[in-house]
Amino acid sequence: MAVTQRIGVVGLGAMGSGIAQVAIEAGFDVVGREVADDLARAATERIGHFLTRKVEKGQRSPEERDAALARLSTTTDLGTLGDCDLVIEAVVEELEPKRALFSELEAICRADAVLATNTSALSVTEIAAATRSPERVVGMHFFNPAPLMPLVEVVRAELSSDEAVETALEVVERLGKVPVSCHDTPGFVVNRVLIPLLNDCVRVLDEARVTPESLDAAMTNGAGWPMGPCTLVDLVGIDVHVHASEALYEKLREPRMAPPPRLVAMRNAGLLGRKTGRGFYSYE
Numbered sequence: 481m482a483v484t485q486r487i488g489v490v491g492l493g494a495m496g497s498g499i500a501q502v503a504i505e506a507g508f509d510v511v512g513r514e515v516a517d518d519l520a521r522a523a524t525e526r527i528g529h530f531l532t533r534k535v536e537k538g539q540r541s542p543e544e545r546d547a548a549l550a551r552l553s554t555t556t557d558l559g560t561l562g563d564c565d566l567v568i569e570a571v572v573e574e575l576e577p578k579r580a581l582f583s584e585l586e587a588i589c590r591a592d593a594v595l596a597t598n599t600s601a602l603s604v605t606e607i608a609a610a611t612r613s614p615e616r617v618v619g620m621h622f623f624n625p626a627p628l629m630p631l632v633e634v635v636r637a638e639l640s641s642d643e644a645v646e647t648a649l650e651v652v653e654r655l656g657k658v659p660v661s662c663h664d665t666p667g668f669v670v671n672r673v674l675i676p677l678l679n680d681c682v683r684v685l686d687e688a689r690v691t692p693e694s695l696d697a698a699m700t701n702g703a704g705w706p707m708g709p710c711t712l713v714d715l716v717g718i719d720v721h722v723h724a725s726e727a728l729y730e731k732l733r734e735p736r737m738a739p740p741p742r743l744v745a746m747r748n749a750g751l752l753g754r755k756t757g758r759g760f761y762s763y764e
């Protein structure tokens with residue numbers, strides 16, 4: 481197995497920039513691809529800001545921050561990813577753009593490069609099927625925010641090779657994260673369990689006529705959750721949660737997977753949680 485040193489990250493949004501940060505901190509060379517220069521610049525600045533915060537908190541030396549940032553480059557040209565050992569895709573959560581991207585990546589990247597998707601709820605197998613070399617495609621599902629959340633689900637699609645899965649597992653270890661290997665099933669491990677559970681929590685708000693504060697107090701004090709469900713959905717983003725629920729419901733047809741009408745109404749009203757200042761709670 482070739483040693484992975486150069487990682488391409490496609491899409492430097494919330495997840496991609498977090499993944500790029502984790503990788504440069506762990507000593508990998510990273511080339512990040514965005515669709516426009518200003519988006520790439522904004523991502524680089526965001527990463528620089530988070531690393532500077534770590535310096536201020538005494539978690540990193542200024543030299544370590546500068547060395548990590550020197551390992552990061554960005555581009556708008558996908559062709560620049562041609563010499564990467566591993567490419568991690570973190571673009572919009574829609575099947576067709578991901579399939580088109582993997583088909584392009586296959587043509588650009590070395591034959592031995594592993595191609596990974598960070599999808600939360602799409603089928604890795606369907607993404608891999610857009611290529612003629614599906615054996616080198618795997619899922620690497622990071623959690624948000626990637627620099628803080630330890631878990632990465634390493635997803636084996638129907639035709640993934642052992643070697644591609646092992647490469648992904650090895651990289652996750654070197655990133656200092658906790659890998660959990662699983663097969664390509666809707667929601668993988670955590671979202672398969674967590675999404676219907678959070679939907680149940682939201683339904684209980686109306687059924688038991690409790691407030692978000694009371695429900696959060698119940699689950700933190702009675703079930704030992706580190707954070708109440710309403711606080712958690714606000715943090716994840718109501719839109720992100722509804723989108724993932726809809727995707728799982730479409731695949732599994734289990735009623736608990738369907739987003740509760742209350743959440744759909746909040747999404748439609750723009751009450752998306754922390755990121756818009758209002759969700760179950762107000763953050764203004």
Ligand SMILES: NC(=O)c1ccc[n+]([C@@H]2O[C@H](COP(=O)([O-])OP(=O)(O)OC[C@H]3O[C@@H](n4cnc5c(N)ncnc54)[C@H](O)[C@@H]3O)[C@@H](O)[C@H]2O)c1
Pocket residue numbers: 490491492493494495496513514515519569570571572573574581598599600601621622623624716720
């Ligand atoms: N946000 C989460 O909580 C979360 C958690 C785990 C996984 N994910 C998954 O990660 C992926 C990205 O999610 P996100 O929240 O970071 O989205 P985001 O909207 O914050 O970022 C996506 C970025 O990709 C860029 N982009 C789109 N097409 C591109 C292309 N062809 N080449 C390069 N860049 C391109 C966009 O400009 C944008 O900056 C999705 O598949 C999502 O399901 C999200």
